[in-house]
Amino acid sequence: MYLLLGASGVGKTLLVKRLQKLCSKDGSRDLGEPPPTLPTVGTNLTDLLIQKKITIRELGGCMGPIWSSYYGDCSSVLFMIDAANPTQISSSCVQLLSLLSAEQLASASVLILFNKIDLPCYMSLVEMKSLFRIQDIISCANQPITVVETSARDGTGLPDVLQWLRSTLKDPS
Numbered sequence: 384m385y386l387l388l389g390a391s392g393v394g395k396t397l398l399v400k401r402l403q404k405l406c407s408k409d410g411s412r413d414l415g416e417p418p419p420t421l422p423t424v425g426t427n428l429t430d431l432l433i434q435k436k437i438t439i440r441e442l443g444g445c446m447g448p449i450w451s452s453y454y455g456d457c458s459s460v461l462f463m464i465d466a467a468n469p470t471q472i473s474s475s476c477v478q479l480l481s482l483l484s485a486e487q488l489a490s491a492s493v494l495i496l497f498n499k500i501d502l503p504c505y506m507s508l509v510e511m512k513s514l515f516r517i518q519d520i521i522s523c524a525n526q527p528i529t530v531v532e533t534s535a536r537d538g539t540g541l542p543d544v545l546q547w548l549r550s551t552l553k554d555p556s
């Protein structure tokens with residue numbers, strides 16, 4: 384089971400809808416207009432066929448306080464950040480550090496997604512990442528961490544996400 388976490392509105396539901404489309408049989412590269420999403424209240428399960436069937440469980444941002452109750456059956460974590468919203472940096476950082484230090488996720492593979500890179504932001508991605516201290520986080524964490532930049536809206540970076548999902552299948556952690 385893969386867990387998809389991140390603050391409300393960062394784009395988790397849109398990401399899984401996009402990945403589902405890319406993995407479907409008619410998986411055309413042309414994603415088209417983004418389908419509408421509603422805030423996820425509770426959890427949202429999506430199956431994807433990537434060599435074999437995998438299940439991604441999105442936990443709504445509003446479920447933050449009880450995310451940890453889902454850590455038990457999770458082998459890999461996707462943590463999404465809104466790269467166009469600097470006001471969420473500190474809260475997202477706390478959430479990320481808390482999940483990285485969770486005993487149950489000690490051997491999980493982790494993918495950090497900086498999403499919404501299609502949007503203009505007065506802060507550059509480099510500045511965002513340095514405020515996040517992403518390099519320090521990666522070097523201090525026990526888990527293997529991969530960072531990708533995505534736009535669930537226009538599809539940038541989504542092949543990298545699929546590639547990471549595939550790589551986790553080879554590594555039986």
Ligand SMILES: Nc1nc2c(ncn2[C@@H]2O[C@H](COP(=O)(O)OP(=O)(O)OP(=O)(O)O)[C@@H](O)[C@H]2O)c(=O)[nH]1
Nearest residue numbers: 392393394395396397420422423444499534535536
């Ligand atoms: N411009 C832009 N908008 C995006 C992107 N990804 C998501 N959005 C928009 O952001 C809004 C929130 O997206 P959701 O996917 O519902 O967010 P979520 O993370 O699932 O939120 P919760 O379920 O409340 O935790 C929607 O209007 C999306 O269309 C992106 O990469 N770029």
Ligand SMILES: [Mg+2]
Nearest residue numbers: 395396422423
């Ligand atoms: Mg959602």
